Amino acid sequence: MKTTIKTISGLEILDSRGNPTVRVYVELNDGTKATASVPSGASTGQNEANELRDGDKRYGGKGVLNAVANVNGAIANALIGKNATEQKDIDYTMIELDGTENKSKLGANAILGVSMAVAKAAAKSRNIPLYEYLGGTNSVRLPVPCMNILNGGEHADNSVDFQEFMLVPHGAPSFKEGLRYVTETFHVLKGILKKKGLATSVGDEGGFAPNCASNEAAIELILEAVEKAGYKPGVDLSIAIDSAANSISPNLDNNYDLAWSGKGKMSTQDLINLSEEWLKKYPIILWEDPLSEGDWEGFAQFTKRFGKELEVVGDDIFVTNTKYIAKGIAQGTANSALIKLNQIGTVTESIEAVRMCREAGWRYFLSHRSGETEDTFLADFAVAMDGGHLKTGSACRGERIAKYNRLLEIEHELKGRSEYRWK
Known part of the structure; x- marks a missing residue:
């Protein structure tokens, strides 16, 4: 054969x-x-x-x-x-x-x-292309690129507690234009940081890693860049956050310490209240790992409170494993799961995790890792899985750009048949 x-x-x-x-x-x-x-x-x-x-x-x-x-x-x-x-x-x-x-x-x-x-x-x-092989001939939906634009937490040596602040070009008409929106804003942000005397070095995934006065200041810098780039916050571009709350929970439970920014110790309820303040003030449409992997009850409280207006993504709590995703579905822990191929270890199990999310009416968010290679498998996989959004780093570092360039190729190959939408 x-x-x-x-x-x-x-x-x-x-x-x-x-x-x-x-x-x-x-x-x-x-x-x-x-x-x-x-x-x-x-x-x-x-x-x-x-x-x-x-x-x-x-x-x-x-x-x-x-x-x-x-x-x-x-x-x-x-x-x-x-x-x-x-x-x-x-x-x-x-x-x-x-x-x-x-x-x-x-x-x-x-x-x-x-x-x-x-x-x-x-x-x-x-x-045939890998995306068609894995997803079938109807695999035509390009993901919205949730671009990591500012880093903190475990991915940077700075004073920002939360790991990722991403920009989401949900208002763009195509993947090509969405990538342009976030890339232009990335470069504008660099100029703003430089002008303010802040570092323009980048973290593991290519986002800037300045020492901001507060976590809120990080968001406000990003929104300033959005407007200066000529886009409307909440219309063209919105914000997604990955708290990576394991990194601020020493015992991976319901106790937190926002030590990097100096905010200090907080409870689950404190973090939920802080999130509510931010959601009222800023155009945030997705929040990943807002609580630690041991805080199942807190995660469910967060989802019950904000799940109708926000995509609440479980990463460390579910680890792309159907055993934990099934538990999350039963308990209303989140309404979306992060999908990382190496978190579970096979293509088949990753597809099974996606299928479980679909059947439950959940979303699923395809993701790279902080230690990446130039391999573009993830780009094809994102199109094959029809999830609608992907995170694969910032507008710099070759291992991240390789995925974006592959998605541009796929959009080009589809010759006008491609789709692009947030939901």
């Missing part, structure tokens, strides 16, 4: 933070070759699939030679001879081979690299 897997091999490469990660090469019997590179997160949930690291002296213990050895050995032995177009069979064969709850034996980085590379090879062998 032409699409039978002939060879699988792995290689240790570096991600955007200079840390080792896994690249996988797959060749099919028909000569088709494909590669995939695995991202890595900094702000992670406790229940994420396990990223296998060597723990020795190389790269400060972060080497991935054991994961690569698992690709070249156990995984290759189990998958060579299988049909690459049988994605679910490929992925569940690796899950069963690993045999652990969190993929700690073979490593989620090893498993995901193979999962992605096999999907790419199958699409390439059929001579």
Whole structure:
């Protein structure tokens, strides 16, 4: 059979933070070759699939030679001879081979690299784009790019408590124009920061990381840039926030410490009240991880209070795992789940998480990681999943721009058939 897997091999490469990660090469019997590179997160949930690291002296213990050895050995032995177009069979064969709850034996980085590379090879062998292979011929919806424009928390060394402030060009007529809206505003913001004597260095995902007087000051700087760029806040561009509340909750419970900005200790109710003030004052349309992964009750309170006007996204609390998403649906914890391929470890399980959200009437928000590569799998996956929005970093850093440029290519390939809408 032409699409039978002939060879699988792995290689240790570096991600955007200079840390080792896994690249996988797959060749099919028909000569088709494909590669995939695995991202890595900094702000992670406790229940994420396990990223296998060597723990020795190389790269400060972060080497991935054991994961690569698992690709070249156990995984290759189990998958060579299988049909690459049988994605679910490929992925569940690796899950069963690993045999652990969190993929700690073979490593989620090893498993995901193979999962992605096999999907790419199958699409390439059929001579169709990856987004069409994964999502079908009706995959024509380009995501609204929720661009990380200002960083704080774990992604920057500054005085801002919350991890990401994003701009959402929901008022644009197309992906191409939406990307232009946020990119222009990004460059205007740089000029404003420079004029105010604030740092224009960037964080892991390309957003600026200035020492702002307060968290509110960060939002106000962004809105100033929106207006100076010639756009209307709340009409053309709105704000999305990722609190990454695990990073401000020392025990991952209902106690918080906004130490970076100097606000100090806060309760769940304090944070909810602060959020209400911001929602009245600023055009915020999405809020990710407003509470910690251990604060299920607080998360549900937040959603009950703001869920009708706001997309409330669970990231660390759900970790792209249907077990936790199902619990969230039952308890009304959120109304959207973040989807990160490496958080669960296979393409199939990521698709299953999306399907669960759809069936519950939830939204789902496709996402990169802070440690990325130039691989553009995520761009095609976002179109295939028809989720309507994506975050993949700012308007700088090549590993982020690669995804945006791939989406521009897809929009061009669709020749006027593409769709672009927030909901």
